[in-house]
Amino acid sequence: MLSDTDLINKYKIKKSDVVVDIGGSMKQHTKINIDTLVDLIKPEEAPYSPTRLTAKNFVKCDVTRDNLPFKNKEFDFCLCTHTLEDLNHPFILLEEMSRISKRGYISTPSFGCDIVFSHINFTDWLSGARRVPGNAHHKWLFLNDNNTMVVIPKNFPLLYTSEFQAVGWKGEPELEYYWEGKIIYKEMKDVNFHKLIDLYRDFYKAHTKEIVKGRVLYFIDSPYYLLKENVKLLFKRK
Structure with a gap:
């Protein structure tokens, strides 16, 4: 994952740029001069690691339903990191980011990273003893096809089939997408389930x-993870 310093240097983000973080x-x-932070909750209300708001402004918005309350090209740069995969419907936001900003940067977990079955986890994401592919709350997988962002349904029943069970990924952990002017994307629908299976197969090949x-599915996890999770669970109950 690129650090704030990496983002500033790679994309020439100036201190005078008006930056929005979605x-x-x-x-x-914290190291980028954020003018406006857009989210459903304030940083102080974050459930896992609450922090003080560092942006100049905060705007509460449901980006899956509402248009962003900004003028066309109001911002010089738009950041959206590890957000799209969480949304039930990310396509309004993809259109709106293009409308309100001149350019921007998107990152998500890579397709390969988000299909690897986790170790057992009793406490962090409440997935229980059963292993899950990637993060259980993620709803989409992403590819960058010649600077077109391909948005693919994350179909958990399909990933549980023996053909697609993965326990490791040696590729890039993130998908990174830089855009200027407009985000070019393509939605892959799961109405035609056979096409979705073919797409998954093509990626694996x-x-x-x-x-x-x-x-x-029939797997005894490492004793290290079993001990670790039981100790964490013990302290969480106190």
């Missing part, structure tokens, strides 16, 4: 060297 309350960009396959 969905950044859980992890603010193209990344055979990066994907580590293995059993996940």
Whole structure:
């Protein structure tokens, strides 16, 4: 994941640029001069790591339903990091980011990273003893196809089938997408389930060297993770 300093240097973000951060309350960009933070909750209300608001302004908005309350090209740069994968409907936001900003940067977990089955987890995401592919609350997978962002439904029943069970990923942990003027994206619908299966298969075939396959449904996890999770659970109950 690029640090704030990396983002500033790579994309030449100036101190005078008017920057908007979409969905950044859980992890603010403290080293970038953020003019406006847009989210459903303030950073002080973040459930896991509350922090003080560092942006100049905060705007509460449900980006899955509402248009952003800003003028066309009001911002010089738009940041949206690890937010799109959480949304039930990210497409309004994709259109709106193009409208309100001249350019921007999006990051999400990479397709390969977000299909790897987790170790057991009793406390953090409440997924229980059952292993899940990637993060259980993520709803979409993403690819960058010649600077077109491909948005793909994350179909959990499909990922639980033996053909797609992955226990490791040796590729990039993140998908990064930089845009100027307009975000070019393509929505892959799951109405035609066979096309979705083909898309998953194509990804697996193209990344055979990066994907580590293995059993996940009938699996005894490492004693290290079993002990670790039980200790965490013990302290959480106190």
